[in-house]
Amino acid sequence: MAGTWGRFNVVALVLGFAFLYLPIVLLIIFSFNESRLVTVWAGFSTRWYGEMLNNRGLLDAAWVTARVAFLSATVATVLGTMAAVALTRYVRFRGRLLFSGMVFAPLVMPEVITGLSLLLLFVAIGFDRGFATVTLAHITFSMCFVAVVVQSRLISFDESLEEAAMDLGATPAKAFFQVTLPVIMPAVIAGWMLAFTLSLDDLVIASFTSGPGATTLPMKIYSQVRLGVTPEINAVCTILIGIVAIGVIITSLVNKRREVLRRREEATP
Structure with missing residues (x-):
C-alpha cells in the first residue's frame, strides 16, 4: 500500500509540475x-533576441516597467511596513477595524474594480x-501584500528586545531601527x-491608469499578442522569466546563508 501511494504521489507531482511549467x-x-x-521549429537561433534589442517600443516599455516597479515597490514597502507595525503594536485604537479593512481590501478586490476606481479618481481630480x-x-x-508579509513576522517578534533597548536609553524610533528592523528585514525584503x-x-x-508615454511591458506584449504571437515576444518573456528566476535563487541563497550563520551563532558558547 505504501508503495502504491508513493507511486501515486510521484505521478501527481510530475503531472502538477508539467501542467505548471511545461508551457513556460x-x-x-x-x-x-x-x-x-512560433509553432514550427526550424532550427536553433538567437536572431530574435537581436531583433528584440532593436525594437525601440519594447525597450521603452521595459524601461517604464522597471522604473514603475522599483519606485512602487520601494514606497509600498515603506507604507506596508508602517501599516504592519500599526496593526501589530497598536491593538486598540479608534478606527482600527476600518483601517485594517482599507489596508487589506486590495487583496480580495478584483483588479478591474481597483483599476476603474483609480481611473475615476484621477479623472475627478484632474490628474x-x-x-x-x-x-x-x-x-x-x-x-x-507587503503589510501581510511583514505583519506575519512582527507577530512572532519578541518585543522584550525593544523594551530592553529603551531601558538602556534608546528612543522608540532608535530601538525600532536598530533592533526591530534588522530582525524583520528578511520579511521586508520579501x-x-x-x-x-x-x-x-x-x-x-496599468491599462486603466496609464497614459501617453507610460506604456508598460505587459501592456505592450498584450497589444502585440492580439495581432499574433511573434518570436520577439517569446524572447522578451524568456528574459523576464530568467530575471525572476535569478532573483528567487539569489534570495533563497541569501536566506539559507543567513540561517546557517544564525545557527552557528546559537551553537557558539
Missing part, C-alpha cells in the same frame, strides 16, 4: 526558434494619466520583492 519550457524553447512561425498615475496605482494594490514582481506582472490596473 515550450515558450523558452521556441524563443530560440529560427522560424518566424493627467501617465507614469505617476501608474506608479500610484501599483503602490495602492501592492502595499497590502515584501519588496513581492511588490516588485506584482508590479512587473500587472496588466489590468
Whole structure:
C-alpha cells in the first residue's frame, strides 16, 4: 500500500509540475526558434533576441516597467511596513477595524474594480494619466501584500528586545531601527520583492491608469499578442522569466546563508 501511494504521489507531482511549467519550457524553447512561425521549429537561433534589442517600443516599455516597479515597490514597502507595525503594536485604537479593512481590501478586490476606481479618481481630480498615475496605482494594490508579509513576522517578534533597548536609553524610533528592523528585514525584503514582481506582472490596473508615454511591458506584449504571437515576444518573456528566476535563487541563497550563520551563532558558547 505504501508503495502504491508513493507511486501515486510521484505521478501527481510530475503531472502538477508539467501542467505548471511545461508551457513556460515550450515558450523558452521556441524563443530560440529560427522560424518566424512560433509553432514550427526550424532550427536553433538567437536572431530574435537581436531583433528584440532593436525594437525601440519594447525597450521603452521595459524601461517604464522597471522604473514603475522599483519606485512602487520601494514606497509600498515603506507604507506596508508602517501599516504592519500599526496593526501589530497598536491593538486598540479608534478606527482600527476600518483601517485594517482599507489596508487589506486590495487583496480580495478584483483588479478591474481597483483599476476603474483609480481611473475615476484621477479623472475627478484632474490628474493627467501617465507614469505617476501608474506608479500610484501599483503602490495602492501592492502595499497590502507587503503589510501581510511583514505583519506575519512582527507577530512572532519578541518585543522584550525593544523594551530592553529603551531601558538602556534608546528612543522608540532608535530601538525600532536598530533592533526591530534588522530582525524583520528578511520579511521586508520579501515584501519588496513581492511588490516588485506584482508590479512587473500587472496588466489590468496599468491599462486603466496609464497614459501617453507610460506604456508598460505587459501592456505592450498584450497589444502585440492580439495581432499574433511573434518570436520577439517569446524572447522578451524568456528574459523576464530568467530575471525572476535569478532573483528567487539569489534570495533563497541569501536566506539559507543567513540561517546557517544564525545557527552557528546559537551553537557558539
